Amino acid sequence: MAATLSLTWRRYALGRWVLLLLVFLLLALPLPQVLIPERRLVTDSLLFSFTQMFILITLASNWNLTGGLTGYVDFGHAVFFGLGAYGTGILMGQPPWELWPEMLTGWNFWPALFIGGIVAAIFAVLIGSATLRLKGPYFSIAMLGTFVAMRELVRVVRPLTGGGVGLTLPPVLNRPLFYYLTLFMACLVVALMWWIRRTEFGSTLIAIREDEVGAEMRGINTTLHKITAFWIAAFLSGLVGGIWAYQNTYIDPDIVFVPTRTIDMVMMTMLGGLGTIAGPVIGATIIYWLRDVVWSNFLLYHQIFEGVLLIIIVLFASEGIMGLLGGSSGTGLGRLMRKWFRSTSNRKQPV
């Protein structure tokens, strides 16, 4: 007992050092070109790749807060990313609508980004109060519907969003800035999730996932907890959306509200392990680089690889990589769904 304990502790401590070293390496990567513009340790395109990876890690971790920890599998989480992108974009850019107040245009990036996140969070509270009452697949479908409806709404409200023509943001070409910004976001979100998991609030989220009726009967206000987790995730995804919009300098409904963005979050979290802290990080890293390699070598077939990978996860590693390592409080999509079907088949419907 004591031997295993100290071994676990040593592994834990070692893991922490490896993590710290990794973060330092990532911090140092673009340093030469920040100090001397002509010197480059890595190419700009590699920095860009890392930036995209950090964005995916952050999004997958956010998704994991509701999907993995709380067990509400959200198929429309990209709606919050989109709201953040448009919130930031409208405040920084110049909407075509003449009635749009002058003081709400041409903002600085930072306040615009913050408001973008707030917009996503407020929308999460509103939509969550309705959709979080639904269970299992009903919730997933309702959120997918929300996502599609929001994309069309953005397309229709042309005076404000530019509709299909899109909005242009003030251009900025500073790869290291976005690299550091997204790296910071990824570290912040992972640290936040690690901390939440260690608080009572984090445990209640898992309790809700494991047995919502039991949690409610034991005095936990499940609705309040679910909505809180939901808006925290939405706020953070809104921030990522804002950063993405600024980096991209142009947004329109079809590049912001991409359905595969949510599917990416689900898949990456599933591969790493639903409801674990390291899971989304591992999953996002693996899938991002795998996609990079496969895409550049087998352009025509690259999506087949992902499909096969998904089938392999579902069949052989239902709780992801962290599940295979054992001892995690994570779960799998199949287990969540089975739980739901069992609870509905036992439930007698009152008339």
Add this chain to the structure above:
Amino acid sequence: MSNHNNGQEPLLEGRSVSKNFGGLAALHNVDFVLYPGEIAGLIGPNGSGKTTLFDCLSRVQDITAGQVFFKGVEITRKKPYQVAHMGLARTFQVIRVYPKLTVLENMLLSRQWRGEGLLSQLRPSHPDTEERARQLIDFLLLDHLIDERAGNLSGGQQRLLEIGMALMPDPDLILLDEATSGINPTLIEAIKDRIRQLNKEQGKTFLLIEHNIQFIADLCSRVFVLNYGEKLAEGTPDEIAENEAVIEAYFGT
């Protein structure tokens, strides 16, 4: 003993509680009163509506008609967590523990909640809560499993854990739904002693659903019998044992 509650305010009261599932009347006009400080039993053949009555009284299910009062306050429309805050705890016939959390975490989450803000939950559990959880885990002889995930425990151990989770918030009323099924006889005796002790020393009220008639006879001062969703009889265990309607319901004629 059954008369000592005269003039006392009921702790839990159901007035003409009815519950329909589609065309099936699971409960029909059941009147039910529980006084503070009693240990009462609820028995009846399978499918007689015992668990449904439990679910209706503890607000896990909405009732079709009637009213439920707890401590003199109507709780017919209250949320289950609000009823829990008022001091009602229960176990379930189908075990409801959190399988992926450890035994200790399960206990910690069953602490007394009083509707405090979310901000106060952004920290690990309070040391006093943990102390209480550890004591209860020791009592239930689960101390060697304290860091084990609840899903890895045997059925009997999970049931013990659930009893611990019901005791954890220090409630005034505890509803135990078939709490002794699958638990070994020595431990049943220990649980019996614990129930008696909590009842005598702290005045806790218990309502037990049991198929273990000996358990009921040893503990309860009053027994309710349900059959086909209606109250068939009510009285001391001895009275119930001699009641012909009850005997007929259980054994047929």
